[in-house]
Amino acid sequence: MEYKSNNNVVYSCKYHAVFCPKYRRKVLVDGMEVRFRQIAGQVADELSFEIIEIKAMPDHAHMLLEVDPQLGIHKAVKRIKGRTxxxxxxxxxxxxxxxxxxxxxxxxxxxVGGAPLPIVKQYLENQKSV
Known part of the structure; x- marks a missing residue:
């Protein structure tokens, strides 16, 4: 298992996050998925967390994130949602x-807990066919 650290915390906090457009509308189409990924990546760089995987379907988005516990998953997700x-x-x-x-x-x-990352990535990849 790989650990990350900042000045005073060593951590391995991986999260699976899912969020949907208002009214579950199918709006992540026609180039929006690519742009969504780019903007989310910019937010991750600004706040110093890692986006391990993103799968954006037309009516929802799955993300696998590794977030510093001092930043918190709530702040990371809210900032991604707000900026995008x-x-x-x-x-x-x-x-x-x-x-x-x-x-x-x-x-x-x-x-994500103790689940191996390849298994979680496979799950996210399989969401395209659901």
Missing amino acids: SHDLRQEFSWLKTCIPALWTNSYFVST
Whole structure:
């Protein structure tokens, strides 16, 4: 198992997060998935956490994240949702007429725990065919 560290914490905190567009609309299409990944990557770089895997379907997004416990998973997910909503609605103006906000207020998060990362990655990959 690999551990990360900052100035005073050594950690291995991996999370599976899922969130959906408002009304479960199928809006992550036509290049939005690629742009979503880019913006999420920028947020991860700014806040110093790692996005291990992203699978964006038209009506929801799965993410496998490794987050510093001092930052917290809540702050990481909320910042990704906030920035992607703002930027995508600016770049894809049709979203403003389609839904009042890009994401719902809620999200699902679960610790990966002792599950091997290849198994979790395989699960995320299989979500495309569900």
